[in-house]
Amino acid sequence: MNRLRIFLIIxxxxxxxxxxxxxxxxxxxxxxTMLLVLLMSLSQGVNDNLIRSATTLSAGHVNVSGFxxxxxxxxxxILDDRATIRTIVEQNTPGLDYVIDxxxxxxxxxxxxxxxxxxxxxxxxxxxxxxxxxVQLALESAYREGGQDVVLGDVNKLREPNTAVIFEGQARxxxxxxxxxxxxxxxxxxxxxxxxxxxxVAVARxxxxxxxxxxxxxxxxxxxxxxxxxxxxxxxxxxxxDIKKAEETMGHLRQVFEERGYDLMDHQPExxxxxxxxxxxxxWTGQKxxxxxxxxxxxxxxxxxxxxxxxxxxxxxxxAIIIAIGIMNTxxxxxxxRTRELGTVRAMGMTRRDVxxxxxxxxxxxxxxxxxxxxxxxxxxxSAISAATIxxxxxxxxxxxxxxxxxxxxxxxxxxxxxxxxxxxxxxSALWPSSRAARLQPVQAMQNT
Numbered sequence: 115m116n117r118l119r120i121f122l123i124i125x126x127x128x129x130x131x132x133x134x135x136x137x138x139x140x141x142x143x144x145x146x147t148m149l150l151v152l153l154m155s156l157s158q159g160v161n162d163n164l165i166r167s168a169t170t171l172s173a174g175h176v177n178v179s180g181f182x183x184x185x186x187x188x189x190x191x192i193l194d195d196r197a198t199i200r201t202i203v204e205q206n207t208p209g210l211d212y213v214i215d216x217x218x219x220x221x222x223x224x225x226x227x228x229x230x231x232x233x234x235x236x237x238x239x240x241x242x243x244x245x246x247x248x249v250q251l252a253l254e255s256a257y258r259e260g261g262q263d264v265v266l267g268d269v270n271k272l273r274e275p276n277t278a279v280i281f282e283g284q285a286r287x288x289x290x291x292x293x294x295x296x297x298x299x300x301x302x303x304x305x306x307x308x309x310x311x312x313x314x315v316a317v318a319r320x321x322x323x324x325x326x327x328x329x330x331x332x333x334x335x336x337x338x339x340x341x342x343x344x345x346x347x348x349x350x351x352x353x354x355x356d357i358k359k360a361e362e363t364m365g366h367l368r369q370v371f372e373e374r375g376y377d378l379m380d381h382q383p384e385x386x387x388x389x390x391x392x393x394x395x396x397x398w399t400g401q402k403x404x405x406x407x408x409x410x411x412x413x414x415x416x417x418x419x420x421x422x423x424x425x426x427x428x429x430x431x432x433x434a435i436i437i438a439i440g441i442m443n444t445x446x447x448x449x450x451x452r453t454r455e456l457g458t459v460r461a462m463g464m465t466r467r468d469v470x471x472x473x474x475x476x477x478x479x480x481x482x483x484x485x486x487x488x489x490x491x492x493x494x495x496x497s498a499i500s501a502a503t504i505x506x507x508x509x510x511x512x513x514x515x516x517x518x519x520x521x522x523x524x525x526x527x528x529x530x531x532x533x534x535x536x537x538x539x540x541x542x543s544a545l546w547p548s549s550r551a552a553r554l555q556p557v558q559a560m561q562n563t
Contacts, residue, residue, distance in 0.1 A: 148488040151496065163515065171321065202374065218348030309339075321517070367405060379402045
């Protein structure tokens with residue numbers, strides 16, 4: 115232990131002695147570590163946005179939905195006997211937070227100023243614990259040029275019949291605001307075209323790409339549009355205290371429903387709307403239950419995280435290679451400058467292993483200190499950027515980042531991993547010049563000029 119402490123002191127003094135070189139390398143290592151932390155925080159932020167938007171707009175942590183086929187060619191995304199299914203879920207879900215059910219539809223939303231195809235979600239606002247906390251209402255000044263700083267509506271008015279909550283992007287395309295009417299048109303599952311009118315009671319801020327495809331209305335509006343009984347539902351959404359247990363919970367509930375005699379579809383990690391064609395082509399009638407996790411329902415968006423992580427990986431790899439080359443060159447210069455010194459200490463009894471250890475300690479100390487400073491600075495900068503709620507001006511970027519503000523989330527595990535990774539890169543980069551230094555012959559080294 116004393117020997118290692120002596121080596122640490124020598125390594126530290128060597129770094130101080132070459133303070134200019136140490137400073138330059140430290141700044142470079144810290145900058146790369148900071149960038150790595152920022153990129154990982156951006157990826158984590160996008161993942162958080164994806165979870166937030168998915169579990170608010172499209173899905174629960176686990177979803178019990180399904181299809182009903184009156185004939186072989188049908189594919190109606192509804193569940194019969196809603197109350198019984200909810201009861202089974204509530205009584206057999208470990209780690210349950212709460213359960214809701216929503217009606218589903220796909221409609222043409224029509225106004226005098228425009229039209230769009232959109233999903234329709236029928237909800238009971240009194241059951242929605244998550245929705246009012248996440249959906250933030252837009253300001254008129256942000257939504258409409260020359261508008262005032264007033265909040266556009268109240269989501270709690272969804273308690274009233276034939277009302278609707280829409281998002282900013284939808285409101286612009288339809289040319290409507292609070293108090294205006296929207297006509298929803300769709301075909302019932304019997305093939306009859308039907309329409310329902312609803313009044314906009316709130317305009318919410320966009321929540322990324324998913325908010326372009328959902329309008330929220332009371333359940334009764336969807337039931338009226340599709341002429342369905344209130345015993346049916348589009349899906350039962352399960353929210354857990356720990357979202358990481360979604361896959362495990364889904365497997366458990368599948369077993370529970372099978373034991374109760376329900377027919378279950380094979381698990382397909384796809385959103386429900388991607389299954390219409392395959393279900394319509396299957397040779398069965400009646401009710402089948404389909405179970406998914408939140409990740410399944412937004413699987414068509416996971417390319418965003420994959421692309422972001424891939425770009426980050428290549429960028430950091432290139433920078434890490436540059437840093438590694440710089441460290442190797444710097445350590446080799448240090449070896450050449452200290453050749454006679456190395457020959458002297460070798461002649462005094464220092465072994466090759468000791469020389470190797472000394473140079474490795476120098477590089478590792480340098481990497482650990484610089485990456486720690488860079489990592490902490492990157493974490494602080496990421497937190498500051500997120501706290502500043504910087505608006506994203508480009509709609510395409512907002513869609514990709516799934517938020518209208520720049521959100522970076524610092525994950526402690528990612529922070530520690532970044533620091534350790536850059537420390538390891540620094541240490542390994544010094545291995546070759548350190549081994550060359552260890553192989554120097556004492557006599558030749560002492561005679562070097």
